[in-house]
Amino acid sequence: MNWTCEQIETRLSEYVDGSLDASALSAFEGHANGCQRCAPLVARVAGIVAQMHALEMLAEPPQLAEQILARTLGPRANKAKRSGVLDWFRPMIQPRFAYGAVSVLVTFGVMIPALGIDWHKPKLADLRPINIYRAADREAHLVYARGAKFVSDLRVVYEIQSRLRPETEPQSAPDNEPQPTKSSPSGTTNGPQKNPRGLNRARQFSSAGVVLASAVPGACERISP
Amino acid sequence: MRRHARRVFNLCYRFTGNRTEAEDLSQEVFLRVYRTLASYRSIHGGFPTWLTSVSRNLLIDHYRRTRRERLTDSLDDAMPKLENKESSGRRPDQHALAGELSLQVQDALGKISPDLREAVILRDLQGLEYQEIQQVLQIPEGTVKSRINRGRIELARLLDQMGLRPH
Numbered sequence: 001m002n003w004t005c006e007q008i009e010t011r012l013s014e015y016v017d018g019s020l021d022a023s024a025l026s027a028f029e030g031h032a033n034g035c036q037r038c039a040p041l042v043a044r045v046a047g048i049v050a051q052m053h054a055l056e057m058l059a060e061p062p063q064l065a066e067q068i069l070a071r072t073l074g075p076r077a078n079k080a081k082r083s084g085v086l087d088w089f090r091p092m093i094q095p096r097f098a099y100g101a102v103s104v105l106v107t108f109g110v111m112i113p114a115l116g117i118d119w120h121k122p123k124l125a126d127l128r129p130i131n132i133y134r135a136a137d138r139e140a141h142l143v144y145a146r147g148a149k150f151v152s153d154l155r156v157v158y159e160i161q162s163r164l165r166p167e168t169e170p171q172s173a174p175d176n177e178p179q180p181t182k183s184s185p186s187g188t189t190n191g192p193q194k195n196p197r198g199l200n201r202a203r204q205f206s207s208a209g210v211v212l213a214s215a216v217p218g219a220c221e222r223i224s225p
Numbered sequence: 226m227r228r229h230a231r232r233v234f235n236l237c238y239r240f241t242g243n244r245t246e247a248e249d250l251s252q253e254v255f256l257r258v259y260r261t262l263a264s265y266r267s268i269h270g271g272f273p274t275w276l277t278s279v280s281r282n283l284l285i286d287h288y289r290r291t292r293r294e295r296l297t298d299s300l301d302d303a304m305p306k307l308e309n310k311e312s313s314g315r316r317p318d319q320h321a322l323a324g325e326l327s328l329q330v331q332d333a334l335g336k337i338s339p340d341l342r343e344a345v346i347l348r349d350l351q352g353l354e355y356q357e358i359q360q361v362l363q364i365p366e367g368t369v370k371s372r373i374n375r376g377r378i379e380l381a382r383l384l385d386q387m388g389l390r391p392h
Contacts, residue, residue: 009374009378012374012377013373013374014370014374041378045377045378048377048384052345053352055327055350057231057235058238060230060231060234061248064234064248064252065227065230067252068251068252068256069226071252071256072256072259
């Protein structure tokens with residue numbers, strides 16, 4: 001296939017870039033090598049393109065990067081000054097510092113009332129060691145007394161519960177699995193055997209009444225005829 | 226940042242042919258990029274392609290804005306002074322040779338139409354692939370190839386007229 005000069009000119013860049021396929025390349029070179037008009041043009045364009053590819057990039061003005069940074073991020077001097085000040089506070093912005101600060105505040109919140117210092121009317125005398133010692137001693141005794149009272153109250157409650165529990169626990173089992181033959185001590189099969197749950201509740205109330213009577217004699221006298 | 230700044234500066238300089246304008250435009254490009262960074266999506270191509278696209282849009286805006294001024298002022302006055310300021314790590318003879326070539330290429334680029342100029346700059350001086358140029362210019366691939374081809378031929382003819390021969 002013979003190419004014309006117009007075809008050569010149209011596909012000149014493809015030839016220079018090396019993107020012509022084999023048949024097109026053969027046709028291109030077949031014409032270009034023998035054409036007095038096209039051969040110099042091809043050589044000239046190929047040479048210029050090669051020279052332009054070899055050209056290095058021009059160095060940008062040295063102040064360009066600084067100017068770009070100044071116009072986008074602001075003047076660098078101020079930024080440096082601001083960052084210098086921020087450097088002092090940067091550790092305080094971290095979460096662990098915030099946790100530490102909160103724990104210190106909580107500690108003070110607990111310790112200062114314990115040392116007898118009044119938040120609303122702080123006095124210089126509050127900071128004397130003897131006053132701090134007395135306030136701390138008083139608070140410690142108060143805390144101990146409150147603790148001891150709380151423990152003794154708990155003990156009474158547990159004692160009552162432990163007296164009630166041995167009577168109630170064994171009877172909760174038949175509540176789930178009723179055994180009519182054992183629930184009747186007299187051996188009769190009438191009445192209560194038909195309703196074992198009612199029998200168990202009656203026994204529970206009677207045993208609780210016995211315990212209450214022993215714990216609070218006055219109340220039992222009032223209840224019993 | 227400096228790598229991108231150099232790339233953007235070169236694109237602006239090759240398009241405008243004026244170092245001061247290129248510097249100002251480079252700053253404008255990065256300012257626009259900074260403001261519209263949230264709108265960047267990877268579907269637009271890589272970041273360099275997007276950056277080139279932003280630069281090209283700004284250059285076109287600048288070109289349209291200053292078209293009237295250019296009709297009265299000739300770019301030829303500015304050209305010789307620009308290249309004298311170039312500096313690189315080459316030897317003096319290489320520097321002179323490269324400077325002369327760069328100067329002539331720049332001179333010829335200023336004489337071809339903006340459509341062809343931007344296509345040749347992106348392809349031969351910025352080293353973009355055809356697909357990237359297609360993304361930047363938002364035109365079909367056939368048009369990209371056609372513009373690059375015509376731009377190269379015009380550039381070669383202009384440089385030939387200037388007396389520059391390929392080595």
